[in-house]
Amino acid sequence: MIRKCLFPAAGYGTRFLPATKAMPKEMLPIVNKPLIQYAVEEARDAGLQQMAIVTGRGKRALEDHFDISFELEHQIRGTDKERFLAGTRELIDTCSFSYTRQVEMKGLGHAILSGRSLIGDEPFAVVLADDLCLNLEGDGVLAQMLKLYAKYRCSIVAIQEVPREQTQKYGVIAGELIHEGLYRVSNMVEKPRPEDAPSNLAIIGRYILTPDIFDLIADTEPGKGGEIQITDALMKQARNGCVLAYKFKGRRFDCGGAEGYVAATNFCFEHLHQHTL
Ligand code: G1P
Numbered sequence: 001m002i003r004k005c006l007f008p009a010a011g012y013g014t015r016f017l018p019a020t021k022a023m024p025k026e027m028l029p030i031v032n033k034p035l036i037q038y039a040v041e042e043a044r045d046a047g048l049q050q051m052a053i054v055t056g057r058g059k060r061a062l063e064d065h066f067d068i069s070f071e072l073e074h075q076i077r078g079t080d081k082e083r084f085l086a087g088t089r090e091l092i093d094t095c096s097f098s099y100t101r102q103v104e105m106k107g108l109g110h111a112i113l114s115g116r117s118l119i120g121d122e123p124f125a126v127v128l129a130d131d132l133c134l135n136l137e138g139d140g141v142l143a144q145m146l147k148l149y150a151k152y153r154c155s156i157v158a159i160q161e162v163p164r165e166q167t168q169k170y171g172v173i174a175g176e177l178i179h180e181g182l183y184r185v186s187n188m189v190e191k192p193r194p195e196d197a198p199s200n201l202a203i204i205g206r207y208i209l210t211p212d213i214f215d216l217i218a219d220t221e222p223g224k225g226g227e228i229q230i231t232d233a234l235m236k237q238a239r240n241g242c243v244l245a246y247k248f249k250g251r252r253f254d255c256g257g258a259e260g261y262v263a264a265t266n267f268c269f270e271h272l273h274q275h276t277l
Pocket residue numbers: 108128131169170171172190191202203204205229230231
């Protein structure tokens with residue numbers, strides 16, 4: 001059983017400056033809810049209750065968000081504003097939150113390794129909050145992936161088809177189709193040029209990882225951009241055993257940049273938020 005979800009949230013959010021100069025990018029709101037809360041809700045909806053957040057300098061707001069604000073609750077008690085906080089309060093009451101810091105920015109692989117003490121020796125999920133994934137028709141992406149994990153018991157990455165010219169923004173996989181929408185990974189490259197990309201199947205920020213990934217990351221040399229890449233560690237896992245790539249059901253918005261952020265805002269305003277505004 002998977003119980004824990006890791007949220008790497010130490011990045012600087014440079015694509016969103018100046019908004020992210022003094023505020024974590026994970027606190028950017030889509031309508032009236034910060035990205036990190038969508039991410040935690042997706043994990044909670046998948047049945048995970050232990051949230052492990054990898055933060056860094058200047059990220060205190062994340063911890064404050066998942067803490068009770070007694071003054072604020074007192075202030076709005078008995079008013080019609082209580083409903084705005086109800087969802088956040090429910091997460092605080094039903095999930096546990098633990099934090100650690102990534103002290104050096106050495107890539108996503110390194111961020112995940114920084115979370116090792118919070119995860120321990122068990123399989124876990126990873127959610128990158130700036131990839132907002134929504135499925136109005138049914139299970140969220142993480143819930144879909146957990147069902148697969150229950151069957152296959154190996155690491156799984158979420159993938160989506162992207163236009164060829166965008167492969168340089170993603171980890172890209174190649175693999176053998178073993179079931180509808182499910183590939184067994186044979187190759188995996190971090191941010192390849194379109195002409196070098198093994199396919200147009202791009203990794204999206206949702207992972208299920210088995211705990212042997214930690215030693216593999218610890219043994220991984222810096223790769224693309226001089227950073228320790230989770231993609232490279234996963235490729236080792238794929239070589240030694242099995243890694244699956246799953247074309248998920250739902251929509252994904254890249255909220256690390258303005259275009260995806262605005263699209264997500266419009267989508268959520270139209271489809272999700274009418275009852276909380
Ligand atoms: C990271 C991963 C990349 C993945 C992407 C998804 O890149 O390294 O493999 O495709 O997340 O959003 P980043 O966007 O952090 O540069």
